[in-house]
Amino acid sequence: MVFSSLLFLFLFLPAVLALYYCSPRRIRNLILFLTSLVFYAWGEPIYIVIMLVSTLTDYSFGLLLDRPNLTSLKRKWIVACSIIVNLALLSYFKYADFLIQNVNTLLGTSIPLTDLPLPIGISFYTFQSMSYIIDVYRGTAKAQRNWIDFGTFVALFPQLVAGPIVKYSTIAEQLHKRTENIKMFAEGVRRFTIGLAKKVLLANNIGLLWDTISNTNPDSLTVLTAWLGIIAFAFQIYFDFSGYSDMAIGLGLMFGFRFNENFNKPYIAQSITDFWRRWHISLGSWFREYVYIPLGGNRRGLVIQMRNILIVWLLTGFWHGASWNFIAWGLYFGVILLMEKWVGLKLLFRLPRWTRHVYALVLILIGWVLFVFDQPSLILSYLSAMAGLNHQALWNNDTLYFFYTNIILLLILIIASLPKKQWPRKNELSFLHLVWYGFLFFLSVSYLVDATFNPFLYFRF
Structure with a gap:
């Protein structure tokens, strides 16, 4: 589903807006999170799993970074592990066939391609997730303890597909305290x-x-x-x-x-x-x-x-x-x-x-x-x-x-x-x-x- 489609303009968006503004403020992030998953799943439902894995991984690593009395070395290892997981997912789906093609060309091998379709927006939400871990490591943002709020940050459908890339520190405050008004x-x-x-x-x-x-x-x-x-x-x-x-x-x-x-x-x-x-x-x-x-x-x-x-x-x-x-x-x-x-x-x-x-x-x-x-x-x-x-x-x-x-x-x-x-x-x-x-x-x-x-x-x- 893309923004410039009749389905989005006259069905999905009006339904989400109505559901969002009719809901109590305390569950509005949940509404955004669930509807964002529906938006993302419209073309390839199976790829929700990848997004949820990425989300859960970085949420968990963020909590680990927030533990007191961690040594500098352990904090660096946590960040490194998070980046490895994120880049591994991105590399497998986006770059695996590119690597296989070049290996086959150079070595004359016939390794079969994965032929996996690219999950839409994976480059954008992967970079967003990594920005969260790095911001928490640097101390420019606090670890998010609410999994729904963090999932909303990663999956938020307005900028999920084609950006802009939103750094966690930019909207951390807005995730739990924002103002909606007519203007x-x-x-x-x-x-x-x-x-x-x-x-x-x-x-x-x-x-x-x-x-x-x-x-x-x-x-x-x-x-x-x-x-x-x-x-x-x-x-x-x-x-x-x-x-x-x-x-x-x-x-x-x-x-x-x-x-x-x-x-x-x-x-x-x-x-x-x-x-x-x-x-x-x-x-x-x-x-x-x-x-x-x-x-x-x-x-x-x-x-x-x-x-x-x-x-x-x-x-x-x-x-x-x-x-x-x-x-x-x-x-x-x-x-x-x-x-x-x-x-x-x-x-x-x-x-x-x-x-x-x-x-x-x-x-x-x-x-x-x-x-x-x-x-x-x-x-x-x-x-x-x-x-x-x-x-x-x-x-x-x-x-x-x-x-x-x-x-x-x-x-x-x-x-x-x-x-x-x-x-x-x-x-x-x-x-x-x-x-x-x-x-x-x-x-x-x-x-x-x-x-x-x-x-x-x-x-x-």
Whole structure:
């Protein structure tokens, strides 16, 4: 079940909201926990077991860490055991077949693949569970003694499937003490509606263009068609992912939770460093806090810092999926960030603003080619098409057709990617605002009624 489905919008969500607000406050976390399990089990019921194992494991390790008079060594062993269990589950379901394939290729063996479907959202809730243990170990959060409250944190359906990654210390207080009110609920509905429109009206529609171009042999693409295609994908993944984040944040507000922002207009970035401060903020902050800084960050000299940056970006790429293209994508940005850190940024900020912006966008678009194609031959062919090395023309009739039939949508996408003044400016919604958001919701639902193209981009995460 996904947020952008009629089943969720008109059956699951209304039922959960009614049950939640009709229940006494003391059992509302239980309601959220049970309904989150139903949400998660809708596609693959058996995978509830994995989530419950992960939840129970980290809950138990948290209680062990809370015991008095534990030696430092024992505390470290508890944390290590928790991380091993979490990463073992994640690795088995997400990376086992990748490892087997590579072993078979290198050694000529024929080890059978597991062919297990990936549990949806396992990367997100695994990182959340690990953040809990590490926060308790560091003393930045207290161990949660109520298993239902902890289960609610892990399984909370608004951010379970596609983030944002919520660190335990961020919502520990909210789990047992939060305020639900009309203003907060209205803001949640507004934010959810914006996210739904971004996903359904913008991402899905520009995704059709990318779907058409990406299914064409790259060797036959003109230069401008190839660039138009990867621009379409860039818009699709941004409005899809940020749309889901908006919906998650909106749903959280409806239930009294405040989640951190996950995107901040990334396509206005003037460097790759700036881009990664704006894109998937929760993932970047997780790796910075739980990997980069513990490795030493920038405190142990230049060589160690370079090593730490490359490790973080190798892991960032691998987190996204069990494929070499994701590793290449992560290292690609890691190398660029290293270059910017010690050479590039000093030169960049001497250039005009528009030049810095073009520089960032070109590198981002090249990065999306590495991200979206999982075969080296396709990556090279598509990059060749973008560079005009496939001996095709600059444009042809197909290019003009794609451009003319999508020009209005592209203009809307560009405008929607730019900063704008907050609307409404006040803390309350006027009648015109209600009409506007109602219209967006109506358009989104109308699209979903007849939609045959409503992809879910996070099945590999």
